[in-house]
Amino acid sequence: MTLMKQICGRLALLCAVVAVVVGNLPLFLVPPKGAMLYPAVAAPAFAVAWAALSASDRRGIARVDLDKPDTPRQARPGSAWLVRIGLAVVVGLGSGAALIQVIGPDGEYGRRVAEVREAGGGRHTLPIDSVVGTARRTGTSINEQDQYAATVTVTVPFTDGPRSVTVSGVRTLDAPAPGRAAHLVYAADHPELGVHDDPYGFFDTTFPMIFIWAFTGVLTLVLAGGLATVNIGRLRIFHPRVHLPAMLILGAGGALLLPLVLGHPDGSTDILLAVPAAAAPWAAAVWMIVKLGRLHGTDAVFAPTHFDA
Known part of the structure; x- marks a missing residue:
């Protein structure tokens, strides 16, 4: 079961990274955006499986014991850095992917353009x-x-x-x-x-994307550096009070993007959906870090993961 839990956790992160990267590409501006939707749906499915397997592993442990300081297993250097990079991409570039969904044709015009493109x-x-x-x-x-x-x-x-x-x-x-x-x-x-x-040329699509990429790219680099001081081992230990609310926040953000991925809301509606969706990854990350700090102490959480020799 431990192996299955690890596989589900890694697949959840991998699918989230794929969805975020595809969502930042200027190739999918007209719904339906299946290339982004499929990995975006698979990510929470694997995350739920990881949470369920983790909870099953911890059955019989008294709830009070779950809040005591734990000893996370030591991670291999490569594994910890891959997790750090993956989390930074999902949180930082995830915001960019949400904002980019408002670029391109929308409303009734967007629906007509989609019909034309689907017809070749x-x-x-x-x-x-x-x-x-x-x-x-x-x-x-x-x-x-x-x-x-x-x-x-x-x-x-x-x-x-x-x-x-x-x-x-x-x-x-x-x-x-x-x-x-x-x-x-x-x-x-x-x-x-x-x-x-069809006025959507460089200045209507790629030009605003450059600003989004630059802004979220800087945030991603800052976050990746910040995660170097976070004990990744503790992030990977399932705790319902930490991970379940974070998963709900991410799920709510993803749900807000569904009308933009599947349909053609008008320009005033899509921005109202994209902005809170872009904030969701950061809100989930802040929740997890703050909650882990309260459960285990900041000294235990805000310290690099120790690697096996």
């Missing part, structure tokens, strides 16, 4: 044939170029033949005019899905 469509650049009405400034400026939005006509090369299509809300840098490029999303084999504006 993608992003295309076509010349504008004509501008319908008057273009308006959006109030956004990129590299000192004003962004405009307008209704335009374009000739789309669908599989069954080219068609002239009118597309509303097409955003361009500088005022749109015949011959200038329009970035659009459509499926060549499915004209019934329509043609939609």
Whole structure:
């Protein structure tokens, strides 16, 4: 049972790391985001199994004895550092993965883009044939170029033949005019899905991601260094008062992200879900460290793990 407990614990951490890393990639901005969802679901499943096996190991131990200082088994250097790095990634980059879910198309527009991409469509650049009405400034400026939005006509090369299509809300840098490029999303084999504006280029996706990566990356490095002073052996000893609330906090944060991973909430809703979800890993980490300090004393917790010779 001890071996199974160790395997479940390591798989839980590994799946969490995979989910967090995938969640930080700019490849999964449109739901459904199964590449992130599957390991994110597997992580708590393995964590629950680890907790259940750990609790089974400790059956018959008086509750009062569970609160007494324990003697964690000594860890191998490589094992302890892998756990430190894994925890730092899950907590630090986990916040970034939550915030990145608000980047990209959302709401009804996001749903339409997802349908086009599921049908094999993608992003295309076509010349504008004509501008319908008057273009308006959006109030956004990129590299000192004003962004405009307008209704335009374009000739789309669908599989069954080219068609002239009118597309509303097409955003361009500088005022749109015949011959200038329009970035659009459509499926060549499915004209019934329509043609939609697609302004999501570098400045709409990767550029804000760089800020998130830089911010959470620094926090991850700081946390990894801070964990060097924490007795990892104590973190790996299951205690219901320490680990169960932390697991509930992480679970609540993950639940908040489900609408963003599976659906298309509008821009005002997704940020309200992502911010508390981003705070959940840090709240769980603080809970565990503080609670362990109260149970075993700060001198026992805030000290490096001792390695076997």
